[in-house]
Structure formats: structure tokens, C-alpha cells
Amino acid sequence: MTNISRRTLLKSSAATAAGVVAAGALTTASASSKRVVIVGGGIGGATAAQYLKKMDSSIDVTIVEANKDYYTCFMSNEVLSGERTLESIHFTYEKLVAKGIKVVFDQVTGIDAKAQTVSTAGGKSLGYDRCIVSPGVDFKYDKVEGYSAEVSNTSIPHAWKAGPQTAMLRKQLEEMKDGGTVVICPPGNPFRCPPGPYERVSQIASYLKEHKPNSKIVVLDPKEKFSKFGLFMDGWKRHYGYGTDKSLIKWIKKSEGGTVTKVDVASKTVTCEAGTFKADVLNIIPFQKAGKIAFTAGLTNDKGWCPIDHKTFESKIHKNIHVVGDSAIASPLPKSAYAANSEAKVCAAAVASLLNGVEMVEPSWVNTCYSVIAPGDGISVAMVYAYKDGKIIKVKGSGGLTGAYDAELRKREVLYAHSWFANITADVFG
Ligand SMILES: Cc1cc2nc3c(=O)[nH]c(=O)nc-3n(C[C@H](O)[C@H](O)[C@H](O)COP(=O)(O)OP(=O)(O)OC[C@H]3O[C@@H](n4cnc5c(N)ncnc54)[C@H](O)[C@@H]3O)c2cc1C
Known part of the structure; x- marks a missing residue:
């Protein structure tokens, strides 16, 4: 491939980074001396791998991922409410391997920025020219006395990484008696998926309303407000009697003493200023920080997240290492899968440009977060982002929130949510 054609490809790929589909695959005859090792094969990592290969097939791309599933x-x-199965959110890596991406299932234990190597628990050492790190989030268990990773795996799941804990929480909801109390404790900012805890409240409320109508949900929140606040409140009133004596949901905010500080694991009782609350099913979603390996590799700041250059996603601490997804400080982009996918495309364009010695073009990003409040009632928040004066900025007038209630439109939002799920998972793992 000539430099000109590669440059053209990189430009078109970066320019469409915000969209679901980038430029088509190209083949190249040039020998590969461009090694990229990707730490974490989740949304950010798998997207980066796919798009690097699409942008320049001569790049040697290796993902190191801890889990096969x-x-x-x-x-x-929606698994928690019984709307879908756990299997329907399960993905594997065969299709990436078929595209020439190397996938190593192992735990990364170190990244040596000087030697440019990634080391693993299984004893491997992988050299790289550029490394892309997308390890998701880790949890600050110590914010709630008595809570721990072990407790989350055995009796009080956070289910903020989907998989076995999602199945455990679903089982606990199924086994709960009618008239039981579900206590949900969302985290403080910043955290993965800002509307996620409130979508969870809605989905569980939907399940209880139909199957265990005498039950209640108590939300103990260390915040005053949350994403899509007005839309959730409106939906909770419409479907779950919010604000009345018969409300299925009680939300206790920070100023009402909602910050949980302690849990008694055996009795599933949490303590906050508002009082002590005994749960039949307890879901503590811990405060969050960058994925563990980001700390080990020295990529984090004193707040526990990774500072990056907003154009290339290269770490501001270590050269030749890029960070995307939830671990990166990419605000105003939220910590969402759509944002991770969009960031990874921009990062792939930057890395491919750097490896080919061509200039990176102006990037742009997109994000939409859907939430289904009840069957047939979906809402969303969307935004397009641009790069200006060294920073990611929101494009004024782009995106926005779902408008006032309109039954037909809300049904369509649910369809959009499900079609977005099909599209993004095909883009990342297909
Ligand atoms: C309940 C819930 C609902 C959500 N809903 C939405 C939604 O509707 N829309 C949306 O856009 N986003 C949503 N999100 C957010 C979305 O899931 C995350 O923002 C997204 O997964 C971030 O991608 P990532 O690549 O940063 O992390 P992940 O997708 O978590 O990937 C990280 C990967 O790195 C691997 N890994 C970590 N450390 C190592 C290591 N040391 N060695 C090897 N591998 C490692 C992990 O195994 C994992 O596979 C939701 C999140 C939750 C919890």
C-alpha cells in the first residue's frame, strides 16, 4: 500500500469514527513491524483491535483478555427483570481471530513502558510498538464497611460487571417472597454508565410489579440527582406510583442521608444517615476507579483515573501507551459502551497514523444511552462530540433527551435500544 492510499484510508476511517461502520478492509503487502498489544478485550479493546485491522491490515494486533466469555x-x-437471558448478552472472540487478530487469554500483570512489554500471569512477555489499554473499571469496596470483592461474589452481588453476578442477582430476585424489600445502593460520580443504576431500579420494579406486587425497592443514593433525572422520575410516576403512598420505589438522596457507609452481610442490613435498612435482596454498586492494571502500570492520577491526550488517547504519563473506555478521563464523554466504542475507533486511527508516520485527522465521537423504564417505554440521551483546543467538547445543538411522553415514540425508543444493542455488538465482536 502506498502512503497516499493509507493516508486516505486513515482519514476516512477517523472521519467516520463516530459512526458504526468505518472504512472497509484493505490488504497490504508490506511486512509487519508494527506491533500493537491491547490490554482488555471488552468494548474498547475489541473495537480498537477490529478497527486497527480494518485501517491497516499489516499491523500485528494482539488482544490479551482475562476471560474467554x-x-x-x-x-x-433486562436479564435481571427476566426480559432476556444471560446467553443473549454473551459474546466470544472467534470472529476476531478469523480476521487475523491474535487473542491471548491471560491476565496482564504488568506493562513496562520503558521496555515496551506487556507481561502476563501465565508468564508471557509481549513486545509492542504501541499498547492500548481498556481494562474497564475496578471497585472501591472500602467505601462501605463490611463490603468486599468476596462478599460481592458470594452473597451481595454488585452485578456491575455482567456475568455470574448478574445470574446471582436474578436468582435472588426470583427467590424473594412477594412483599420483600430490594435495596439498591448506587455509587457516587464518576462511574460506569450514569443512567445504569436507575435503569436497573426501573427493570426490577417492572418485574416486581408483575410478579411480586407487594414488594418495594429502596434506593439509597450518595447523589442529589442523576442522569435523565426528569425522565426517570416521570416514568416512575407513570408506572410505579412514585411520589404516592403506594409507590413501589422509594428514593433517598444524599441530602436525605442516602449515603451508605456500612453493611452487615449476614442480615443484609445497610446503614446510612437516613437509618438502617434490612433487605431481602441487596445490591451495592461500589464507587469506582480505573481497572487495576492501569494502577499497576502507573497510568492513573491521584483521583484514580487515566489522564490522556484527547486526540490520540495516548497516556499523559507514559508514551506509546493509549487508554480508552471507562478507565480514561475523556469527559464530557460518559463512561459508556457507546463512548468506549467511539473512543476506540479514534484511538485506532491515531495509532495507525502514528505507526505509518502520517498525520491524524480531526476526530469526532458520538454517544447515545438508552434506558427502558417499563415494557414499551424507552428513553435516551444522545450527543455528538468534537475536538477543539486540545479537548473533547459537546457539539451544541446535537443530540438531546427524549421529549415529553408520547406512547408511540416511547415504543420506538425501545426498538431503537434493542437495535443499537444488535449493531454495537456486531461491530465489536462480529
Ligand atoms: C448495568 C449496566 C448497564 C449498562 N448499559 C449501558 C448502555 O445501555 N449503553 C452503554 O453505552 N453503556 C452501558 N454500560 C456501560 C458499558 O458496559 C461500559 O462503559 C463499557 O463496557 C466500557 O468498556 P471498556 O472497554 O472500558 O470496559 P469493559 O467492556 O469492561 O472491558 C474490559 C475488559 O478488560 C479485561 N481486563 C481487565 N483487566 C485485565 C487484565 N489485567 N488482563 C486482561 N484482561 C483484563 C476484562 O476482562 C474485560 O473484558 C452499562 C454498564 C452497566 C454496568
């Missing part, structure tokens, strides 16, 4: 967090709240 990936369960999407998005739509996992």
Missing part, C-alpha cells in the same frame, strides 16, 4: 453490561438489567 464476555457478557455485555448493557442490557444486563
Whole structure:
């Protein structure tokens, strides 16, 4: 491939990074001396791998991923309500391998920025020219006395990484008696998927309304407000009697003492200023920080997230290492799968440009977050982002929130949500 044709490809790919489909695959005869190792094969990592290969097939792309099975967090709240199965959010890596991407199932234990190597628990050492890190989030268990990773795996799941904990939480909801209390404790900002805890409240409320109508949900929140606040409140009133004596949902915010500080694991009782609350089913979603390997590799700042250049996603701490997805500080982009997917495309364009010695073009990003409040009642928030003066900015007038209630439109939002799920998972794992 000539430099000119590669440059053209990179430009067109980056320009469409915000969209679902980038430029088509190209083949090249040039020998590969361009090694990219990707740490974490979730949404950010798998997208980056796919798009690097599409942009320049001569790049040697290796993903190192801890698990053979990936369960999407998005739509996992529908598993909790019984709307879909766990299998429907399960993805594997065969299709990536078929496209020439190397996938190593192992835990990355270190990244040596000087030697440019990635080391694994299985004893491998992989050299790279550029490394892309997308390890998702880790949890600050110590914010709630008595809670821990072990407790989350055995009796009080956070289910904020989809998979076995999602199945455990679903089983607990199924086994709960009618008239039981579900206590949900969302985290403080910033965290993965800002509307996620409230979509979860809605989905569980929908299940209880139909199957266990005498039950209640208590939400103990360390925040005053949350994403799509007005739309959720409106939906909770419409479907779950919110604000009345018969409300299925009680939401206790920070100023009402909603910040949970302690849990008694045996009795599933949590303590906050508002009082003590005994749950039949307890879901503590811990405060969050960058994925563990980001700390080990020295990629985090004092707030526990990874500072990056907003155009290339290269770490501001270590050269030749890029960070995308939830671990990266890419605000105003949210910590969402759609944003991780969009960031990974821009990062892939940057890495392919850098490896080929061509200039990176102006990037742009897109994000939409759907939430289904009740069957046939979907809402969304959308935004397009641009790059200006070294920063990611929101494009004024783009996107926005779902408008006032309109039954037909709300049904369509649910269809859009499900078709978005099909499209993004095909883009990432297909
Ligand atoms: C309940 C819920 C609902 C959500 N709904 C939506 C939604 O509707 N829309 C939306 O856009 N987003 C949604 N999200 C957010 C979305 O799931 C995340 O933002 C997205 O997965 C982030 O991608 P990532 O690549 O940063 O992390 P992940 O997708 O979590 O990928 C990280 C990967 O890295 C691997 N890994 C980590 N450390 C290592 C290591 N040391 N060695 C090897 N592998 C490692 C992990 O195994 C994992 O596969 C939701 C999240 C939750 C919890």
C-alpha cells in the first residue's frame, strides 16, 4: 500500500469514527513491524483491535483478555427483570481471530513502558510498538464497611460487571417472597454508565410489579440527582406510583442521608444517615476507579483515573501507551459502551497514523444511552462530540433527551435500544 492510499484510508476511517461502520478492509503487502498489544478485550479493546485491522491490515494486533466469555453490561438489567437471558448478552472472540487478530487469554500483570512489554500471569512477555489499554473499571469496596470483592461474589452481588453476578442477582430476585424489600445502593460520580443504576431500579420494579406486587425497592443514593433525572422520575410516576403512598420505589438522596457507609452481610442490613435498612435482596454498586492494571502500570492520577491526550488517547504519563473506555478521563464523554466504542475507533486511527508516520485527522465521537423504564417505554440521551483546543467538547445543538411522553415514540425508543444493542455488538465482536 502506498502512503497516499493509507493516508486516505486513515482519514476516512477517523472521519467516520463516530459512526458504526468505518472504512472497509484493505490488504497490504508490506511486512509487519508494527506491533500493537491491547490490554482488555471488552468494548474498547475489541473495537480498537477490529478497527486497527480494518485501517491497516499489516499491523500485528494482539488482544490479551482475562476471560474467554464476555457478557455485555448493557442490557444486563433486562436479564435481571427476566426480559432476556444471560446467553443473549454473551459474546466470544472467534470472529476476531478469523480476521487475523491474535487473542491471548491471560491476565496482564504488568506493562513496562520503558521496555515496551506487556507481561502476563501465565508468564508471557509481549513486545509492542504501541499498547492500548481498556481494562474497564475496578471497585472501591472500602467505601462501605463490611463490603468486599468476596462478599460481592458470594452473597451481595454488585452485578456491575455482567456475568455470574448478574445470574446471582436474578436468582435472588426470583427467590424473594412477594412483599420483600430490594435495596439498591448506587455509587457516587464518576462511574460506569450514569443512567445504569436507575435503569436497573426501573427493570426490577417492572418485574416486581408483575410478579411480586407487594414488594418495594429502596434506593439509597450518595447523589442529589442523576442522569435523565426528569425522565426517570416521570416514568416512575407513570408506572410505579412514585411520589404516592403506594409507590413501589422509594428514593433517598444524599441530602436525605442516602449515603451508605456500612453493611452487615449476614442480615443484609445497610446503614446510612437516613437509618438502617434490612433487605431481602441487596445490591451495592461500589464507587469506582480505573481497572487495576492501569494502577499497576502507573497510568492513573491521584483521583484514580487515566489522564490522556484527547486526540490520540495516548497516556499523559507514559508514551506509546493509549487508554480508552471507562478507565480514561475523556469527559464530557460518559463512561459508556457507546463512548468506549467511539473512543476506540479514534484511538485506532491515531495509532495507525502514528505507526505509518502520517498525520491524524480531526476526530469526532458520538454517544447515545438508552434506558427502558417499563415494557414499551424507552428513553435516551444522545450527543455528538468534537475536538477543539486540545479537548473533547459537546457539539451544541446535537443530540438531546427524549421529549415529553408520547406512547408511540416511547415504543420506538425501545426498538431503537434493542437495535443499537444488535449493531454495537456486531461491530465489536462480529
Ligand atoms: C448495568 C449496566 C448497564 C449498562 N448499559 C449501558 C448502555 O445501555 N449503553 C452503554 O453505552 N453503556 C452501558 N454500560 C456501560 C458499558 O458496559 C461500559 O462503559 C463499557 O463496557 C466500557 O468498556 P471498556 O472497554 O472500558 O470496559 P469493559 O467492556 O469492561 O472491558 C474490559 C475488559 O478488560 C479485561 N481486563 C481487565 N483487566 C485485565 C487484565 N489485567 N488482563 C486482561 N484482561 C483484563 C476484562 O476482562 C474485560 O473484558 C452499562 C454498564 C452497566 C454496568
